[in-house]
Amino acid sequence: xxxxxxxxxxxxxxxxxxxxxxxxxxxxxxxxxxxxxxxxxxxxxxxxxxxxxxxxxxxxxxxxxxxxxxxxxxxxxxxxxxxxxxxxxxxxxxxxxxxxxxxxxxxxxxxxxxxxxxxxxxxxxxxxxxxxxxxxxxxxxxxxxxxxxxxxxxxxxxxxxxxxxxxxxxxxxxxxxxxxxxxxxxxxxxxxxxxxxxxxxxxxxxxxxxxxxxxxxxxxxxxxxxxxxxxxxxxxxxxxxxxxxxxxxxxxxxxxxxxxxxxxxxxxxxxxxxxxxxxxxxxxxxxxxxxxxxxxxxxxxxxxxxxxxxxxxxxxxxxxxxxxxxxxxxxxxxxxxxxxxxxxxxxxxxxxxxxxxxxxxxxxxxxxxxxxxxxxxxxxxxxxxxxxxx
Numbered sequence: 001x002x003x004x005x006x007x008x009x010x011x012x013x014x015x016x017x018x019x020x021x022x023x024x025x026x027x028x029x030x031x032x033x034x035x036x037x038x039x040x041x042x043x044x045x046x047x048x049x050x051x052x053x054x055x056x057x058x059x060x061x062x063x064x065x066x067x068x069x070x071x072x073x074x075x076x077x078x079x080x081x082x083x084x085x086x087x088x089x090x091x092x093x094x095x096x097x098x099x100x101x102x103x104x105x106x107x108x109x110x111x112x113x114x115x116x117x118x119x120x121x122x123x124x125x126x127x128x129x130x131x132x133x134x135x136x137x138x139x140x141x142x143x144x145x146x147x148x149x150x151x152x153x154x155x156x157x158x159x160x161x162x163x164x165x166x167x168x169x170x171x172x173x174x175x176x177x178x179x180x181x182x183x184x185x186x187x188x189x190x191x192x193x194x195x196x197x198x199x200x201x202x203x204x205x206x207x208x209x210x211x212x213x214x215x216x217x218x219x220x221x222x223x224x225x226x227x228x229x230x231x232x233x234x235x236x237x238x239x240x241x242x243x244x245x246x247x248x249x250x251x252x253x254x255x256x257x258x259x260x261x262x263x264x265x266x267x268x269x270x271x272x273x274x275x276x277x278x279x280x281x282x283x284x285x286x287x288x289x290x291x292x293x294x295x296x297x298x299x300x301x302x303x304x305x306x307x308x309x310x311x312x313x314x315x316x317x318x319x320x321x322x323x324x325x326x327x328x329x330x331x332x333x334x335x336x337x338x339x340x341x342x343x344x345x346x347x348x349x350x351x352x353x354x355x356x357x358x359x360x361x362x363x364x365x366x367x368x369x370x371x372x373x374x375x376x377x378x379x380x381x382x383x384x385x386x387x388x389x390x
Contacts (some may be wrong), residue, residue, distance in 0.1 A: 033255030035075040060296030083247035095186035101271035102284035109248035119245035127261035136166035143239035151228035157334035
């Protein structure tokens, strides 16, 4: 058995280790999900984390071992060791998102160990057979999304960010989740974390902007042609971003059932015929696992940039969505239950610095998430992360 070192990189002026890490837990105590999150060694040895033949990273739910009641099923949660401050931009290129009855995937960020102090940003989150993504902010009391900007493409569902569900926005564009997302070859999510607000975009694969398609791990990124965001959480008069959000760690995880996907009122309408009991755990988690063949992330890359200051607020006009998703027909949107002086940028181009350090040519077939640094001129430094097979 070979030893796998995940996310080791060299940076200026010193070498640092493990910028992404696995978060092992005997069970999912965040959302009361029916999974065991494995450590790095077990995740790789059990085939729940690997790099596939095209060089994309995969993290997944166990779909080959039988689980007996009352045991839980093995899964993966990874999180960045570094945190990203206000003035950051994150891009997630995903070919496949976990989906299916009982499945609850999330791409999100967290501001600290005591939830919800420090804030939480849910970039991609959905459950079961939902037809589209749901975005949300979670904060302490005082942050709202009362005034929906006219160029927000998504539908505002909950306005108080301190509620259990958070202030939620439902995606109305098609193919942001489930089999539709996979059939289109995936897509790209982006989040601008700025003093002016928090803005989340989604593009299905055919609609990904050229500035993203033509970018690489050392190029800048121009956001001026991205169009209107799916969720536009403006700060002015509603939510002081620096008051409610501290630097954020990025997280990807997959849980099962729990207190959203497993709620009877959410689970039963679309998945009640999945088994003989109509109960999420009994009819899904227990068994041989073959129903989890689609419960995996496939990730070409994740990149983070810094503006070094205030980036332009998205002002692109809204457009008419073709084949708009009717989220009113599916239970669960807006109902997730959770346990307990600026420097103005001079343009819209985010510039990686020449301090980027490419891979060191380690032996092939060793999964590694490679990191490099980027900055807006010399104002600040942030990590750019992409996934490749070395």
